[in-house]
Amino acid sequence: MNKVFKVGLIGCGHIAETYFRGHKYFNNFKIVKCADINMSSAKSCAETYNIEAVTVDEMFKDKEIEIILNLTIPKAHYEIANKSLDSGKHTYSEKPIAVNFEDGKKLLNKARGKKLYLGCAPDTFLGGGIQKTRELIDSKLIGDIKLGNAIFAYPGLQSYHPNPEPHFESPGGGPVIDMGPYYFTTLVNLLGPAKQVQGRCIKVLEEREIGTGSKKGKKFKVNCPTTYLATIQFENETIIQITLSFDVVIHQRNHIELYGTKGSIIVPDPNMFGGSCFVSESPEGQWNEHKTDKLELGKINITNQSSRANESSTNANYRGVGLSEMAYCVQKQKEHRCSGELALHVLDIIDSTMKASQTGVPQEIKTTCKKPKFFSDAEVRILLNS
Ligand SMILES: NC(=O)c1ccc[n+]([C@@H]2O[C@H](COP(=O)([O-])OP(=O)(O)OC[C@H]3O[C@@H](n4cnc5c(N)ncnc54)[C@H](O)[C@@H]3O)[C@@H](O)[C@H]2O)c1
Known part of the structure; x- marks a missing residue:
């Protein structure tokens, strides 16, 4: 039996609904509280899904929450993920991990230093x-x-x-x-x-x-x-x-x-x-x-x-599998696939593509990463509700 991780969602916007549907598909996480810079969004989300709305600061202090799911806008990803890691919580963000490379690197270093898991979408792969x-x-x-x-x-x-x-x-x-x-x-x-x-x-x-x-x-x-x-x-x-x-x-x-x-x-x-x-x-x-x-x-x-x-949005949209797989790896102390390392490398390619194209000067990619392991159907089934 998988452990069911208690997840706190920050950023109750458009994509949040897709992640709530993860409860139907995946067996090892439960979104139990939500927060938003805009309290009325958090309240309406909490009402829809019958959970508790808290402020963003209360979420970070909440001992019950083990993983923060960061669904804020890209510009806020760094700030929220950084505070989440500071509060000792594993963190999974929507893409991109940050809007600039240096911030992404700081997050990865912080997560490594604190031995916390840092994950990032996309998980469609x-x-x-x-x-x-x-x-x-x-x-x-x-x-x-x-x-x-x-x-x-x-x-x-x-x-x-x-x-x-x-x-x-x-x-x-x-x-x-x-x-x-x-x-x-x-x-x-x-x-x-x-x-x-x-x-x-x-x-x-x-x-x-x-x-x-x-x-x-x-x-x-x-x-x-x-x-x-x-x-x-x-x-x-x-x-x-x-x-x-x-x-x-x-x-x-x-x-x-x-x-x-x-x-x-x-x-x-x-x-x-x-x-x-x-x-x-x-x-x-x-x-x-x-x-x-x-x-x-x-x-x-x-x-x-x-x-x-x-x-x-209601058919075969399995966004959340990256979060589920990360939670499983936290439990089993394994490397997860939608990792901070992969997300930082992708951010590096994004940054470098834009810089190379805007200046006309070819750019070396500064980072590298491991190719994620093949994800077999048998491994997927471990995470799925039957
Ligand atoms: N909408 C999509 O179809 C879609 C698909 C895949 C991925 N994404 C990604 O999901 C993320 C969110 O997208 P969205 O479409 O749901 O955006 P959205 O604008 O609908 O929702 C974002 C929410 O975050 C809140 N927020 C913003 N800054 C905050 C802060 N500092 N602290 C707390 N809350 C804050 C906003 O009030 C808003 O409710 C983005 O990273 C986006 O790239 C979106």
Whole structure:
């Protein structure tokens, strides 16, 4: 029987509901209290889920809470995680671990010094789609991978987000910070750590118009690059070309394609848990589908191309598995997969991609990390409610 960890949630916004659903899926954590800088959000969350609302400071002092789940906005991730570690609690944050590399590094050092677990989303790479890909790649079905490309491109979130301005500001805005974590974490999981990046970027539109909510029709200025084209070199010498863009009306490319010495693989959406991989071992182009829908975390809830997620929040969205796996590792004193070390390396790639593209000067990645271990269905089942 797994120990059930008592979790305190800070940041009762949009994504919180997905984590509460984790109670239905996972057997080893329970969100027992919630807090928010905005007390009315905390109260309404507490009422919905029949738990207790406390202030942020009370949460840190609360002896009952063993893990802090940090679902605040990216700008607040460092402050909340730092206080959480100071109060002696294991900490799991939404992505990214911090908005700048130095803060991320401080968190990792603090966690190590205090022998506390520090975890970070995304955990989508633990889903059936990316794990199936990992299994196929590790089996050498397509030989040695040395090349590939990746894309996340869509018109931007101003059409459907009522407050899109922060996503177009500097620092903090742009597609690399927003979507890079999913792509970079998946690539590191499949290929190992990265060592160098070069790139270019562009701001296509000087202003945008809000398409929904109370500010509908309002124009705002774009203050950051909105498209990045970068080339990342991995420690194993693989070169991946990646496009991250808020400037593409529509396209028809795959999220990630990797090219091996014996064939090619199409990797499913790294922002999702499920999705088939397709492998071809012949130049004639016959693609074999490797389905994931029978895998524990492999059900599909999205069918579109490489654009913004249109997932159904109530179907096969297993966000929280990274937290569950971390809690299990706390209990068993093992290394967890969604680790601070991995998240810091991903933040390093994010920072370096933006810097290299904005200055035109190639950047060496300063950190490295271990490739997370393959996550088998048998290991997933240990965490699942039957
Ligand atoms: N919304 C999504 O679909 C989605 C998906 C995956 C990941 N995420 C990540 O989840 C995190 C939260 O996103 P969201 O969409 O839920 O944002 P949100 O703005 O809806 O909610 C964030 C909440 O945090 C609170 N908050 C902000 N600063 C705080 C502070 N210093 N102390 C306490 N509370 C504070 C806000 O009041 C708000 O209630 C982000 O890191 C985001 O990248 C979001």
